[in-house]
Amino acid sequence: MKTNRLYIIVLIMFVSIIGCGDGGDSKSVPTKPTFAEHIAPILSKNCLPCHRENGAAPFSLEKFESVQKRAKTIAKVTLNRYMPPWPADPNYTHFVGEKVLTEVEIATIQRWVEQGAIEGSGPYVYQAPNTHRSNIRKPDFVVPFDSVSLREGDLDRFFISKAMVRLDRKRYISALELVPSRAGLIHHANGHLLLYADGSKLEPSRAVGKIETSNSTDLNLIEQLRLLPKDGPLPSRIHSAFNYLPGVEGIEYPAGIGVYEVPRNFAAVMNDVHYGPSDTNITDKPVLNVFFTDVAPKRATGELMLGTNGVSKIVPPLVVPANKVTKHVTRYTIDADISVLTINPHLHQLGKSFWAFAIKPNGDTIPLIRIPRWNFNWQYFYTFKQMVKIPAGAEIVAIAEFDNTANNPYNPNHPPKLVSERWDYGGASMRASDEMFQFILTYTVYQKGDEHISLERKK
Ligand code: HEC
Structure with missing residues (x-):
């Protein structure tokens, strides 16, 4: 996709379609709830x-x-x-x-x-929908990553990390889900898969499980983590196969969408595991839940990233002076029909609000997400209940506000000081105290009828 570099200032009157609020079955409040x-x-x-x-x-x-x-x-x-x-x-x-x-x-x-929080009588069922350290179902395979010991008073820490996997045969993977020991430890992680041709000779899998780095960068990931086979072709790479942010829940798409075929030998690799400042001594042992399917891959997914490090400029540039509230826009015109599966708005601690929508060539608006009060601790990947079609020629618009005043309880600076996107090592700084403004869409090329495909979890 390429950018349509037309920066037209449009004032958008926005009409939101208010759904049926409370959900259909709004019963009344029982007189004596148990x-x-x-x-x-x-x-x-x-x-x-x-x-x-x-x-x-x-x-x-x-x-x-x-x-x-x-x-x-x-x-x-x-x-x-x-x-x-x-x-x-x-x-x-x-x-x-x-x-x-x-x-x-x-x-x-x-x-x-x-009324006293009474239990009431009679048998009842009370249990978590899933108890396997997974929000999808019991994983078919669990891959452990190296553990990381955090110390009280640690500031941001970054790692690159790998786990080698050997299967009995080639398999189709329908979902991957990274699960840290506790929410809030890992700020983010981006994971990739390296696929080794059958017959490649690999180094012993335990040599170098992780390396601490000074900022999140790819460095020379493959060499540093000793991921090159001793013999055989270079591994191929599935980029962004799994990602983590606080609160993220695994998602498995239906109908062969986003399914990967993996050979017997592959590596799960994270090029930027970011641990935020720690207030306790704790050891994190992240695991990667792997889910297999018999359905062959049918439709690949792609990722479109607007804003910081992405395909579109932030206007005005992301500089937030001390004691100011600022507003920034990023917009991108797509040139093919796409079906959006999942979206992820991403800001850091000065984030105040986030709003994204698409404007079709005919002027209609497609609502995507509105976050009236940004909460740094809960940055979900939001998956739509049905795929959302955005037609070719539509412009995706994301608007973010940042609050760099003392009123912002998450402000990392007391007193506030100028914060911006900072560029190190050829990419944006991911330190929580620097800012980012990203809007990431996971999509697949549109096919007729996509709007009716449900993405709800299977029961
Ligand atoms: C997505 C995960 C998640 C869900 C769902 C969730 N919680 Fe929490 N809850 C947390 C986390 C993490 C904390 C600790 C951090 C915090 O207080 O924000 C917490 C804290 C709390 C606290 C302590 C707050 C305090 O001020 O000490 C209570 C009480 C609580 N949750 C109740 C609930 C109830 C009741 C529900 C359902 C109606 C619920 N939570 C749903 C993750 C969750």
Whole structure:
């Protein structure tokens, strides 16, 4: 795709189509809610995916007693919508795995707590939808990466890391999911696969599992991590095969979309594992969950990145003076029909809001995402419930606001000081204290009927 370098200032009057708010089944609040009947179903769907043993949250809510003990806090954090964390505006667009409580659910929790948080009688089911350190299902294969020990007081730390995999035969992979020991440790990681031709001679797999680097760069990844075969052709590479940001959940696309064929020998490689500043001594042991399918690859996915390091300029350039709130736009015109599967808005700690949409050649707008209050801790990859078609000639627009005042609780500088995109080693700095403005779209080439293909997880 190439850029249409026409920078036209357009004032966009935006009309959002407000969906049916609370979801169709808005029942009324029960007069005497019990955990067994009313609360367990709400929490198992919306809280247990993270609040479980080895989940993303720091404590488990899998036992009734642990819920009861925290009943008052649960009432508070659900009422102010701090939990479950879901920064995207559900009145703008909807996504797979959306975690948003309805007004009725929130009121039910409030009443239940006011009335003493009782368990109620009768048998009931209360369990996390998935308990395999996965949001997809039980992985077919789990690949361990080298562990990383973080010390209290550590600032940003960067690694390149690899794990060698040997399978019994060539396989099709339908999903890859990186799972750190705890959410919030890894700020981001980009993973690739290196595929070795059958018969290549590989070095012993344990030689060099990871290397600490001074910033996130590719360096000479293949050589440094000793990924070159001793004998045989250079491995081929599947770029960006898996990515991680806090809160990200694995996704498996249907119908042979985004499926990879891998040979018996391959390596999972991360060229920039970024650990944020640490406030404890902790060892992270990330694993890569691998999911196989019998469905052969049918449609490849591509990645389009706007903004920092991407295909489109940020206007005005991303410089945020101290004590200022600034607004920046990046826009890109596509030249082929695409079906968007997943989107990922990415800003750092000064982020204030994010908004993205596409303008069709006929002037209609396609809403993509609106995040009224940016939250650095929750940067999901948002997968649409159905693929979203963006036609050739449409312009994708992303708008971000940054707050570099003392009012921003995430501001890394006290007092605030000028923050910008910083360029080191030939790429943008990924340090959390420097800024970024990126909008990444995962897409496949449009085919008729895509709008009707559901991307919801299979039950
Ligand atoms: C996507 C993961 C995720 C989901 C879903 C989630 N939580 Fe959390 N929760 C966290 C994390 C991480 C923390 C700790 C960091 C923080 O407080 O932001 C947390 C903290 C909390 C706290 C402590 C807040 C405090 O101020 O001490 C409570 C209570 C809580 N969650 C309740 C819930 C409830 C109730 C739900 C469902 C309605 C829920 N959470 C859903 C990840 C999640």
